[in-house]
Amino acid sequence: MIESTESRVAVRARPVASSPVLDVVVPVYNEEVDLGPCVRRLHAHLGEHFPYPFRITIADNASLDGTLAVAEALAAELPGVVVRHLDAKGRGRALRTAWSASDAPVLAYLDVDLSTDLAALLPLVAPLISGHSDLAIGTRLARTSRVVRGAKREVISRAYNLLLRGTLAARFSDAQCGFKAIRADVARELLPLVQDTGWFFDTELLVLAQRAGLRIHEVPVDWIDDPDSRVDVVATALADLRGIGRLGRALLTGALPLADLRAQLGRAPLAAPPGRVPAGLPRQLVRFAAIGVASTCAYLLLFVLTRGALGAQPANLLALLLTAVGNTAANRRLTFGISGRRHAGRHHVQGLLAFALGLALTSGSLAALHAVTDPGRAVELAVLVAANLAATVLRFVLLRLGMHHRR
Helix, strand or coil: EEEEECCCCEEEEEECCCCCCCEEEEEEEECCHHHHHHHHHHHHHHHHHHCCEEEEEEEECCCCHHHHHHHHHHHCCCCCEEEEEECCCCCHHHHHHHHCCCCCCCEEHHHHHHHHCCHHHHHHHHHHHHHHCCCCEEECCCCCEEEEHHEEEEEEEHHHHHHHHHHHHHCCCCCCCCCHHHHHHHHHHHHHHHCCCCCCCHHHHHHHHHHHCCCEEEECCCEECCCCCCCHHHHHHHHHHHHHHHHHHHHHCCCHHHHHHHHHCCCCCCCCCCCCCCHHHHHHHHHHHHHHHHHHHHHHHHHHHHHHHHHHHHHHHHHHHHHHHHHHHHHHHHCCCCCCCCCCHHHHHHHCCCCHHHHHHHHHHHHHHHCCCCHHHHHHHHHHHHHHHHHHHHHHHHHHHHHHCCC
């Protein structure tokens, strides 16, 4: 049978008695030696330890050796094994094709070298079968993980994940481990938004899932590095950097429909019991405080630069207005996770209301100070900082009330 998706795909399989609960995809390129032992071992493990019907899909990425022939022989030999042949390379392309065509409610993939111990497979997919989580990843960076690999790969892996935290605010620990699973209903919504067809596919999928408010389950794994790995580290690293830049721009410009995804798939914040801190509030306070410090520094700098030419009150008005607009935009994106133009006008009106309150506090403080004495510049700045702190508390309350429930 021939199916057409991103490229010509051929599917050959032995009949399966019942629809699978889990579809495990094994993407391969020129793996005629390792493919047979991998699939037989995986099939035996699932047959013995997995309590639901399963399917193993071999996704051949335009192999040039005998990989396709080996895959077809395995499909003829083992029940529940199918083959999908793609005419174009790319692990991400293979996963998108196989996952999009699957009828299983839970989808997974693992690398053909089986570096990850298969004992972690059931813990990986169980939260997805139960509905507790939306995606699941194996992590080699948890304290309880047991990993054997060289120093070079260890440093590269940790540096990459630190880079993701710094640039894309990733909260998952290991983006690159070739051991992941996703619910099919979630995959249907996320896959059309993932542009990468290569190694950055995993990272892009996880970042979109996190930004959409989905729950990502992490499983510590036992992992032994494959010394025969054919991954081009330099080329992959450059492609990953380009992917980070592209995805970062899309997130900053609001080009992705994250608000719609969050409304459709995301898990709503838990209602806090009386006397308890609301969910997400500590993290929001930290980000709001960081933005507040930057805004206050910018405000004071603008005030000092314009104070001599404009006078105290006009300089205060100008500095407060400019920093209020920037502060609202930064909190909208970074503190409350809102992107795109939806409700942007309303949010900036709320920001201007907070600006008006801040202006009243700071201008009133300046007026009261000058009515009592002729202060020096240092005293003037100290009074403004105190008034700004009070205005900042009011700003957070107003912005949280206006934005937190409209994400």
